[in-house]
Amino acid sequence: MLGFTNTVCLDINGQHDSIYCDLNFPFDDINHIGKYDLVTDFGNNEHPFNVVEAYKTMHKLCKKNGYLWIEQAVFNGNGYFNFDIPFFEGLSVAKNYSVIYSAYMISTANGDQYHLPCVKDILDSINFNKVDLFGISYIFKKKEENEFQYCYQGQVTKENKYTRYRTDFITDKFPPERYYIPSISTTIGGRKALNILIKSIISKLKL
Numbered sequence: 001m002l003g004f005t006n007t008v009c010l011d012i013n014g015q016h017d018s019i020y021c022d023l024n025f026p027f028d029d030i031n032h033i034g035k036y037d038l039v040t041d042f043g044n045n046e047h048p049f050n051v052v053e054a055y056k057t058m059h060k061l062c063k064k065n066g067y068l069w070i071e072q073a074v075f076n077g078n079g080y081f082n083f084d085i086p087f088f089e090g091l092s093v094a095k096n097y098s099v100i101y102s103a104y105m106i107s108t109a110n111g112d113q114y115h116l117p118c119v120k121d122i123l124d125s126i127n128f129n130k131v132d133l134f135g136i137s138y139i140f141k142k143k144e145e146n147e148f149q150y151c152y153q154g155q156v157t158k159e160n161k162y163t164r165y166r167t168d169f170i171t172d173k174f175p176p177e178r179y180y181i182p183s184i185s186t187t188i189g190g191r192k193a194l195n196i197l198i199k200s201i202i203s204k205l206k207l
Helices: 051-061 087-095 120-125 189-204
Strands: 038-044 064-074 097-107 111-117 129-144
Touching: 038 051, 051 064, 064 097, 087 097, 087 129
Parallel strands: 038 064
Antiparallel strands: 064 129, 097 111, 097 129
């Protein structure tokens, strides 16, 4: 439906002509690193116990300016992990992904699925006794080739080599694509943060 002429899948069981891959361990096949326009996780990466390595593999498979589409369970899943907003926003910050789309997903017993804004307050209006699965969907754009970094919540110590970011979720209306800029802190001056913001705006206008 999206117009792709070639698709590839990774699996541990070899089914569907899949490439063998145990996502608990690093995937370093140079024939596939940085080769794909779209890499998906539709309820897969909660099953490997080493979930971080699974998302590292997604990052490595995706080419620059490609997309990563993740759909995971917030609860009522069947894997080792459940995911929610802070995980995805932190992922966006640490990898410098831009967020193209985000939504909560409700699946009913009769197979229907509905998408809702990713806003915590909306959860109070849902009768979860009638929900078969409650999930979350994010689409990221990989803007640059970089190493897989970890995100840190809250205050960052001087010993931490990573730039500090705020990962508060943006609940107001936002453009179709959004991304984080470094916070003004001990690790970055206000002028530098402003320069980054201006360069980002100019880059978007050129597009």
